[in-house]
Amino acid sequence: MHRKAPRLARILACAAVPVMLVVTGCSSDSGDKSGDTGAAQEKGGDKAAESAAPPAEKTPDVEPAKFAKLPDACRSVPAKTVGELVPSAKVKGGTAGRSTDTMSRSNCSWNGLDDNGVEGSQYRWLDVSYLRYDSEQALAASGAQRAQDNFTKELSKAQSTPGAKKVKSAAAKGIGEQASTVTYQLRKTGEDFSYVTVVARTENVVITLTYNGTGYAGAQPPAVADLTEKALGAAKESVASVKAANK
Template sequence: MSEGTMQRADHRDQPDQRAKRLNRVLVCAAAVPVVLLAAGCSLVSDSEDAGSKSSAGNETKASASPSPTVQAAAYQELPKSCSVLSKKTLGDLVPKGVKSGKEGASDDTASRASCSWNSLDNNGVAGSQFRWLNVSLLRFDSDVSRGSGDEQAQAYYEKQVQDAKAVAGAKNTKSAPVAGTGDQATLVQYDLKKKEGAFKQQTIVARVENVVVTVDYNGAGLAGENTPDAGTLKKAAEKAAKEAVAAVTSANDSGSDSGSATASPSKSASKKS
């Protein structure tokens, strides 16, 4: 073979070799993204698994959190306000007004009720004896935003006692606990002068579980009659308070619910807001 022929053969061989080398480079280059892609998929998958586990853990913790509850109120009913006192007791406190009971207005008698009586014993020119009696009942339902019925009743009880001690124009005000009347009871006494005469006021505030009972009883001697004895009025008021508290307990003798109230406000509690 001549020299010129060999050079032409070499020129033909060089493109073929370059082509083979280029193919190898391309194959290797193509392999790199595949490796990176596989590694990328693995990283995304691990991240998603970690996120899923974290989310699942949070959901488990959230579902494990208990709903807020509060102890349910012991008493769910109130007695009929004008029937809380016996005829005998009314005969002692309002002898001339046993049948004069007037029920107070209420849009929810299961939560609030009252009744009042008055008595005027007219003795002609010798004057007359006047008596006025009022019994009010207020029941509190348990609510998670306000607390248990007992707690609300306790707060209202304390407020009622303070209000009774702060009556405008009252003289000789004094107070004392009353034993054997509900869970707690306080008597507030004072004198109050009105245009009709001098009145002796007895207010007893008692709490039994989630119900507050308030008994207001006063008497006066009018048109020359003697002012009634405060001690006698006090005993009569205490008797009425004990009887009213017993009526609340009796009205709920069918059984009280000892469960728990949920976060939903009760109907009567919503009305008091």
């Protein structure tokens, strides 16, 4: 009986050891491997997402505006030219329009009645206006592009003058980067007026020059062709004044 007891104890101890080792080993290995696999998958997913995401697009730089300022509108047309287009102008130096920002917009006008006695009188009116545009990075538009858009708007505005008759448009060469004329007739104050508007663009500046006239006391209104020729000459000088102001 004394011999069997130690032997039985040894058998039971040996039987218990494998069970403890299996349980301990399984719980330890299972926890470590699952944690490593999840971390690896998470890191791999982050890298895949980063590689799949498109690179952020950079807004392209726009070309800076060429002209930084405008000329004095009342001096943009030479006095000699004003004398030819508006004889007997009330204000020789012109009347400046109101503007809170003369670096971006300005205009000047002249008008006068030339009395020719028994041959009647001739009335003339001349107006020149400037609009300057800066480049806009936020809009991805250069000053020249913005001016080109406004050139189209100003031209359309002249073509759709309320009450205008016999409206005609034509491209004008040799004046800035682009220019067009709009001619029409308009009846007001009981008289027939002849009109010509020249819209021109030089880089980031738009110039609109309007010249009109009529005859009083039996005098005939001026010929549109004559007004157009004189207006084109004044428009060229107006464009040149922009370049001169920015030297």
